[in-house]
Amino acid sequence: MAASSSVRLLLLCLLGFCVALSHQRSSDSCGTARVAVASHVPFDSTSFRCVAAWKQEDFVLRYKNTGPSEWSFILSAPDKGSYVAVGFSGKGAMVGSSAVVGWASNGKGTVKQYYLGGKSPDECPANKGLLKLIKNKSVVVSHSGRLYLAFQLSTDYPQPHLIYAVGPDGNLPSGNSLHLSMHRNMVSRSFNYTSGMASNSGGSGDSAFPPERKHGLLGMMGWGVLMPIGMMTARYFRQLDPCWFYSHMAIQVAGFAIGIAAIVLGFRLNEDGLKNLYVHKALGIAILVMATLQVMAILARPDKTSKVRRFWNWYHHNIGRAAILVAIGNIFLGLSIAQEVSAYIVSYGVFVAVWVIAVAAFEMKRCYADDD
Incomplete structure (x- = not known):
């Protein structure tokens, strides 16, 4: 009887350890000195600023002004078989903004720019937008249960509002049009690139x-x-x-x-x-x-x-x-x-x-x- 209880206790401990390990493998934080997929990112990702961009969806954003009129970004989020996106807006509204969207399927990552001209898929065409993505400097990497979306923009200063979105689980853009399905969740943040401070667009304080x-x-x-x-x-x-x-x-x-x-x-x-x-x-x-x-x-x-x-x-x-x-x-x-x-x-x-x-x-x- 005692042996049976000991076995059960051991199994529970092992199960708890596996759950904790699984959670650890799918997490990312700004406490990490080096981004986990640094070797796969097509630009130097050292000394990036890091912020917990969206705690509800565990989005982590790293960014840096890496050169004259050049800004580099790495967005990390849980990989749930959905797309992740970061949009840039002058006023905080989704409609009228442009977004960088990434997803991974069968070990292959895809990065596309979308112009968010409306709220239906037909109004959000792929490969359109106002952002100047630097060629051959964008990549999506799936690693340890997380997606890492890395890209560079040619701009003197990015727009002051960031819009984060995540697609429905298990639903990825497909076909020739690569239409985006309606996001499962999204948030708009007013962002200060100098201080790294963010606030909800239209929330309390100055952003109101x-x-x-x-x-x-x-x-x-x-x-x-x-x-x-x-x-x-x-x-x-x-x-x-x-x-x-x-x-x-x-x-x-x-x-x-x-x-x-x-x-x-x-x-x-x-x-x-x-x-x-x-x-x-x-x-x-x-x-x-x-x-x-x-x-x-x-x-x-x-x-x-x-x-x-x-x-x-x-x-x-x-x-x-x-x-x-x-x-x-x-x-x-x-x-x-x-x-x-x-x-x-x-x-x-x-x-x-x-x-x-x-x-x-x-x-x-x-x-x-x-x-x-």
Whole structure:
């Protein structure tokens, strides 16, 4: 009986040891001085910076600025018969970014660049993208239960957001098109290459307000909120003379200044291959022109007794209305392009709906007052 118990205890110990050994063989950490597949990597991988890129999926990223306009990367992840990917984005969105994808099958590794033009496989073509992969410097190696994706980029400085993705287990790209199946999991990180610090894109801290979101919020507040409110003060509160005039002026000047700040910030953003971006820019410039004409109109405003005052009124009123309508449409277009969280879209949509209802109510009141 005692011998039987001893045998069972020995078997359990051996089983535990095997499990621990298996786990150890499939792990990787930044504590390792030298990458396990260094001899298979087509470039010198010594002295690389190392970060635990995605703890949930056990992704480890090593990187280094290895030369003028040359950055080298080695991504390590568990090999579960799926692809692993790292995308580079100027704003943190998957759509519009380019990704380096690697997988191993039957002992052979494959590395491809994909342009992530949409969320369906047909919109993510292989061998397309905005990244400049250095020729013959990319490889995938499967070793001890892990995939090592190594590649080099020709760039002065990589884009500031990294997008990690892992495909469904046991499902690899195949056929001539090499279409990617929908990722099993993904995450977007804002990444500082100097410090090696990463944070969730759109999370807490500074990443909650990246430049793109600041641009959107400034444009929304300046062109899309203050200017419509300023219009209402001039059209519906003239009985409060002269308060309506000074209120109208103060609100519109504030909206104009904030809108200018939004445009300046917008021209400094990374375009990142986004769709309809040039339409958004063109509409923004049109809004700026119309708003500037409004400011010039105030400076050239004729006296109330002047014969040309009615023409000035027509010009000032209609240019202002056109600017507000174009601004509202362009704000929704910008939110769509940025794939902004629904809270912003819904919040601004509620404001526009309330504004439209208020304008309709005031117009009806004006009509009834005129009839009387």
